[in-house]
Amino acid sequence: MEQKELLERLVETKENCYHCGDECPDNSIRLIEKVFCCNGCKTVFELLDENNLCNYYSIDKNPGTTRKYHTKRNYDFLDDADLRQKLIDFSNGVKTNVTFDIPQIHCSSCIWILENLYSLNSGIISSKVNFLQKKLFITYLEKTTSLKRIVELLDSIGYEPLLNLEDKKEEKAKSHYKSLYYKIGIAGFCFGNIMLLSFPEYLSINVAQHEELKKIFAVLNIILSLPVFFYSSIDYFTSAWKGLRKKIINLDVPLALGILVLFLRSIIDIAFLNGAGFLDSLAGLIFFLLIGKLFQNKTYETLNFERNYKSYFPIAVTVHKENKETTIPVEKLKVGERIIVRNNELIPADSILIKGNANIDYSFVTGEAIPVERKNGEMIYAGGKQVGSVIEIETIKEVSQSYLTQLWNSKAFKKESLSEESGITAFSNLVSKHFTYAIIALSIIAGIIWSSDSTLAFNAVTAVLIIACPCALALTSPFTLGNTLRVFGKNKLYLKHTHVAEALASIDTIVFDKTGTITENGTANVSFVGKELSEEEKIIIKSAVRNSAHPLSISISKFLSAERFLVPTNFKEETGKGIEAEINGSVVKIGSKNFVDAKYSDEILSTQVFVSINSKFLGYFEIANKYREGFAGLISSLEKNYNLVLLSGDNEGEKENLRKLFGSMAELHFHQSPHDKLNFIEFLQKKGKKVLMFGDGLNDAGALKQSNIGLSISDNTNNFSPACDGILDSKSFNRIKDFITFSKTSKKIIVAGFILSLIYNVIGLAYAFSGTLSPLVAAILMPVSSITAVVFTTLSVNITAKKKGLL
Amino acid sequence: MQVIIVLIAASLLVALGFLAAYLWAVKSGQYDDKYTPSIRILFDENKKAKDTGKKSS
Structure with missing residues (x-):
């Protein structure tokens, strides 16, 4: 038994790469009893070993990311002063601070190695990781090193930073987050101390003989309440004002009114009426409200919901001008310039191919992983990625005017927030409107009832406004939705904002994209069309395709079952065409129709891969989409209550299948360009539909934005x-x-x-109407109602989630 | 009762001290990243040289 275990472990350590933990194809790449899956991983190990940084491998096992598919990038563009200025955070000429986004950060080893960068480059003074945000902050000396060298270093150890110019906006959000912390801290501090100083009042201790003590307490309370009123609560006033200017009575209007009345009445009470005021209630109210806000604002720091095409596109391009190659920032790219695009680089603007073999992978745009071939003089659209050799292209449109990027100029991207424009008004806003009118009416009535006694009338009117201040109401929706967001997050649906969770309830139309959304990436239903393959032929084909990393080869290799493999003697892969190999004396050709020279004519609706052995055409593999697991069940459960729509950028090859899946009621649309998709969503909305859209690629970006709710499907949320x-x-x-x-x-x-919170308000109103609202009653009623609202919503969300199996 | 005033002043002073500490903590970025420091503290500074010496030999 033990022996077997030991053997298993041996096998395991033998087969997994020491650096990245991937399975090694064979154990040929080794260094001091360590095995690597590829030379890239080995190089990283050597670099770290040289610098005594092998601790990297002892903190976590196989901490690296595979280098198999890594291609060296040219970072010369980082020497461009303009561009560098945009990427760095701050520089005083000697020291420079820079922040990188590094999606590869995933374990403690990553943190360790990145924070020990100074051992690899002496110019780095300090480097600090933020693990959850996957960010690296570096301070370096301009004299000893440069931005380019740091990026190259990061790239060489497998932590290639994402360079884009879009991130600077985040800083603003962060400072907002900080100010909320300040506000809560100050409100909490003042709340605690005001409560302490109000204790004599709560306990009805007779302080008559210590009249000056009471005065001192009251004055202290006023001083303590000033920062709460003027600093901590300021957001409610600005938000209420903004709402009123747009003629919307949001929930912040009655809140701001309540806060204002609380403050003024307390000051008047203390200054003129020898009372105690309601300053404790005021501070408590604001403290609780801010906590609710903190809860609501908690979002997924690691995820980025705001990416536009600029985060995908390169920030610099190589321009070929007067026989010289220069790098310029992509924004400065003009029409008619010749640019060089290397392997795995994105096409930044719509262009015409001038030189080279273009093989464009449009997976960013359409989700289709199979590259398409382009000939000289043909059009290449922005967003495609060149696979293979270097090409030279001439731009015919500016970056922002290109076919794909034009989407971002549409008005869908200029709308502000979900709740304001898309027709779904938050429920709380609807309530607050009526609520505000009601309390204003009630306070007027109270004023009229007591109109004979001006002091009592003042007391009653202000008491109504104070007690009606909807703090429990204001806490209900952030806590319910915040908890809902958490429940969704546990089930791997990450929503950007709590509004979305609320809006999801009023959806009536669901739109799906096809490729990558309802179909699975990387897996496919493969079938062979032609004469049945003999065992011998299967072995030959499988031996050939397993040497290729092309997605189609991988699919075929998975599909074919063969007893053994042979090693090809001659193996040649032509990108975009196919593979040719000599195995056991027979020449096998697998690839496109022209490559294999197949005499076969049929209208192509699906993806086909042709095969010939020794120039004899055998047939073709048909590769059809595989739908996500449970998709049929999902559709049948949705079709009763929702309008279902499919918008596919693809051909109609799968129409029959999809019709069966979606049922007769659903609308299926094919050959949809990114603009068509956007327009279709708009068309649905004009008919009054509330649209939920699922998409994945950049081509869905416009439609996702236009939809009432746009959710993107991802196999890997990073x-x-x-x-x-x-x-x-x-x-x-x-x-x-x-x-x-x-x-x-x-x-x-x-x-x-x-x-529930309205019931509290009604109870309080009884006191308020009689004009006898004591500070004690207010001090009890406010926190109690707030706390019950929080407890009630949190518990009920969690209990129902458990019942429904979501927790 | 004069003593109450002194006590209140003292307690407010202490509380203000804590408030200042909190505000400083927020300002210096201690609330920006609540996860990474928990890992960072486990790294052994001296381990680096020794450990690798053994391994690469």
Whole structure:
């Protein structure tokens, strides 16, 4: 038994790369009893070993990322002063601070190595990682090193930074986050001390003989309440004012009114009426409200919901001008310039191919992983990625005017926020409107009732406004939605904002993209069309395709079962065409129709790979899409209650299959360009539909943005995803129905919470109307109602989530 | 009762001290990243030289 275990472990250590943990194809690449899957991984190890940084490998096992598919990039553009200025945070000429986004950060070893960068480059003074945000902060000396060298170093150890100029906006959001912390701290501090100083009042201790003591307490309370009123609560006033200017009565209007009345009445009470005021209630109210805000603002720091095409596109391009190659920032690229695009580089603008073999992988744009071939003089659209040799292209449009990037000029990208423009008004805003009118009416009535006694009238009117201050109401929706967001997050649906969770409940139309959204990436249904293959032929074909990293080869290799493999004696892969190999004396050709020279004519609807052995045509593999697991079940559960639409950029090859899947009611549209998709969503919305859209590629970006809710599907949430309202991990794709029903439940919980807090308001109003609201009653009623609202919503969300199997 | 005033002043002073400490902590970025420091503290500074010496030999 033990021996077997030992053997297993031996096998394991033998087969997994010491650097990245990937399986090694053979054990040929080794160095001091360590095995590597590729030379790239070995090089990283050597570099670290030389610098005594092998601790990297002892903190976590196989901490690296594979270098198999790594291609060396040219970072010369980082020497451009303009560009460098945009990338760095701050420089005083001697020291420079820079922040990098490094998606590869995933374990403690990553933190360790990145914080020990100074051992690899003496110019680096300090480097610090933010693990959750996957960011690296570096301070370096301009004299000893340069930005280019640091980026090259990071790239060489497998932490290639994402360079784009879009990130600077985040800084603003961060400082907002900080100011909320300040506000909470100050409000909490003042709240505690004001409560302490109000204790004599709560306990009705007779302080008559210590009249000056009471005065001192009251004055101290006023001083303590000033920062709360003028600093901590300022957001409620600005938000209420903004709402009023747009003629929207949001929930902040009655809140701001309540806060203002609380403050003024307390000052008057203390100054003229020898009372104690309600300053404790004021500070408590604001403290609780801010905590609710903190809870609501908690989002997924690691995820980026705001990516636009600029984050995908290169920030610099190589321009060929007067026989010289120079790098310029992509923004300065003009029409008619010749640019050089190397292997794995993106095409920044619509262009015409001038020189070279273009093989464009449009997977960013369409989700299709199979590269297409282009000939000289043909058009190449922006967003494609060149695979293979160097090409030279001439731009015919500016970056922002290109076919794909034009999407971002459409008005969908100029709309402000989800709740304001898309027709879904937050429920709380709807309530607050009526609520505000009601309390104003009630306070007027109270004033009229007591009109004979001016002091009592003042007391009653202000008391109504104070007690009606909807703090429980204001806490209900952030806590319900915040908890809902957490429940969704646990189930791998990451929403950008709590509004989205609320809006999800009122959806009536669901739109799907095809490739990459309802189909699985990387897996496919393969079938062979032609005469049945003999065992011998299967072995030959499989031996050939397993040497190729092309997605189609991988699919075929998975599909074919063969007993053994042979090593090809001659292996040649022509990008975009196919592979040719000599195995056991027979020449096998696998690839496109022209490459294989197949005499076969049929209208091409699906992806086909042709095969010939010794120039004899055998048939072709048909590679069809594979739909995500549980997709059929999902559709049948959705079709009763929702309008379903499919928008595909692809051909109609799969129409029959999809019709069966979607049922007769659904609308299926093919050959949809990114603009068509956007327009179609707009068309649906004009008919009054509330649209939820699922997409994945850049081509869906416009439609996702235009939709009431746009969710992007991702196999790996750290991967690229276009701007959207939320990211759904593909593993949870079949639970969409559960998410929608749960958001409806949340909405019901909000309503219940509202009713609960209204009951408190009614109780308080009884006191208020009689004009006898004592500070003690207010001090009890406010926190109690707030806390019950928080407890009620948190518990009910969690309990219902558990019942529905979401927790 | 004069003593109450002194006590209140003292307690407010202490509380203000804590508030200042909190504000400083937020300002110096201690609330920006609440996860990485928990890992960083486990790294052994001296381990680096010794450990690798053994391994590469």
